[in-house]
Amino acid sequence: MSTATKPSRYDVTRAELGQILADEPRFRVDQLWNGLYQQLADPSGLTSLPKSLRSTLETELPPALTTVVERISDGGDTVKYLFELAGGSRIETVLMVYPDRVTACVSSQAGCAMGCGFCATGQAGFTRHLTTGEIVEQVIRAARKARDLDRRLANVVFMGMGEPLANEANVWAAIERIHDDIGLGARHLTVSTVGLVPGIKRLTEWPMQVNLAVSLHAANDDLRNVLVPINRRYPLDALMSACADYLRAKGRRLSFEWALIDGVNDRDIDARELAGLCRALPLAAHVNIIPLNPTPGYLTRGTSLTRVHEFRDRLIGLGVNATVRRNRGTDIDAACGQLAAGQPVQPVSLGRRRDTSD
Numbered sequence: 390m391s392t393a394t395k396p397s398r399y400d401v402t403r404a405e406l407g408q409i410l411a412d413e414p415r416f417r418v419d420q421l422w423n424g425l426y427q428q429l430a431d432p433s434g435l436t437s438l439p440k441s442l443r444s445t446l447e448t449e450l451p452p453a454l455t456t457v458v459e460r461i462s463d464g465g466d467t468v469k470y471l472f473e474l475a476g477g478s479r480i481e482t483v484l485m486v487y488p489d490r491v492t493a494c495v496s497s498q499a500g501c502a503m504g505c506g507f508c509a510t511g512q513a514g515f516t517r518h519l520t521t522g523e524i525v526e527q528v529i530r531a532a533r534k535a536r537d538l539d540r541r542l543a544n545v546v547f548m549g550m551g552e553p554l555a556n557e558a559n560v561w562a563a564i565e566r567i568h569d570d571i572g573l574g575a576r577h578l579t580v581s582t583v584g585l586v587p588g589i590k591r592l593t594e595w596p597m598q599v600n601l602a603v604s605l606h607a608a609n610d611d612l613r614n615v616l617v618p619i620n621r622r623y624p625l626d627a628l629m630s631a632c633a634d635y636l637r638a639k640g641r642r643l644s645f646e647w648a649l650i651d652g653v654n655d656r657d658i659d660a661r662e663l664a665g666l667c668r669a670l671p672l673a674a675h676v677n678i679i680p681l682n683p684t685p686g687y688l689t690r691g692t693s694l695t696r697v698h699e700f701r702d703r704l705i706g707l708g709v710n711a712t713v714r715r716n717r718g719t720d721i722d723a724a725c726g727q728l729a730a731g732q733p734v735q736p737v738s739l740g741r742r743r744d745t746s747d
């Protein structure tokens with residue numbers, strides 16, 4: 390059997406491990422499972438197992454990720470990985486070390502089919518869904534690196550490549566492993582979506598209390614249809630109603646992501662429209678303002694830092710919780726999908742809207 394057809398070490402279930410280890414004493418399954426998830430170890434590093442078994446498992450349960458690039462920036466506080474998967478697709482994972490917390494940003498798909506023009510992953514198009522094991526192994530790799538830095542990984546955000554709610558089954562299964570087996574708290578796990586309403590509804594019904602972030606970027610349908618094409622299928626009315634239901638059911642904080650694009654969604658009217666949407670919700674939402682990272686396929690610039698802070702202050706003045714999220718690792722292409730994006734694509738530019746209210 391070739392390596393490519395074998396399930397990876399973080400794809401196999403405990404029951405499947407039981408079958409693989411059928412000829413071994415029963416406690417070997419627990420030893421191996423704990424080794425993989427608690428000790429963050431490869432089978433070859435599990436000295437509690439007999440040597441021959443270690444090497445058999447190392448080949449029978451191959452890793453899913455091969456490191457192509459590991460880049461460090463922010464004085465060692467941001468580590469960005471480019472991994473190759475079976476079949477040759479490349480994905481990225483970012484570890485961000487803050488004084489009070491350590492966060493991993495993971496990918497859920499190789500590429501993305503949602504086609505947001507400002508996003509490097511969207512520009513590259515969709516290749517395939519990641520398996521559960523490919524998602525979990527990103528977390529393991531990040532957790533190992535954090536441990537090497539004498540820190541503990543505590544948070545996982547699904548804000549790397551891909552749309553997690555377009556790959557729900559594998560993402561939910563991965564979240565269960567991250568929670569149950571690696572031991573991260575549900576409140577420390579965040580799913581970021583472009584606004585797939587059926588997925589948000591299922592997340593609302595799901596018992597686990599993970600955080601939800603919705604990438605809004607525009608607060609009226611005309612502009613959002615252009616920035617986030619999936620808005621044509623799930624327009625703002627439907628999206629906001631799903632967000633309101635989520636808030637009522639979960640009582641959890643909801644975040645909106647807003648990538649500020651110069652002259653496109655950074656005007657006074659944009660702040661007022663966004664504040665209007667936030668005010669209509671049953672519980673306060675939090676707006677994360679992200680200065681747009683430059684990407685090869687999108688000519689429109691990000692908003693200047695002065696204007697970014699003015700926009701935040703305007704939102705706060707309108708009664709909205711808003712913070713600016715610092716771009717981590719811009720010098721190592723940590724903007725969504727940039728390290729993994731393949732060939733440069735034809736740049737597109739958006740027509741700027743004049744703010745008639747100013």
Ligand code: SAH
Nearest residue numbers: 508548551552581582583604646681682725
């Ligand atoms: N598909 C999901 C999660 C991955 S994208 C989603 O869209 O929410 C994670 C975040 O990065 C989203 O908020 C997305 O809009 C944002 N993003 C994408 N490209 C960006 C860029 N060039 N600059 C700043 N933020 C970007």
Ligand code: SF4
Nearest residue numbers: 501503505508511583
């Ligand atoms: Fe996909 Fe999110 Fe990028 Fe849009 S912003 S193309 S949904 S990864």
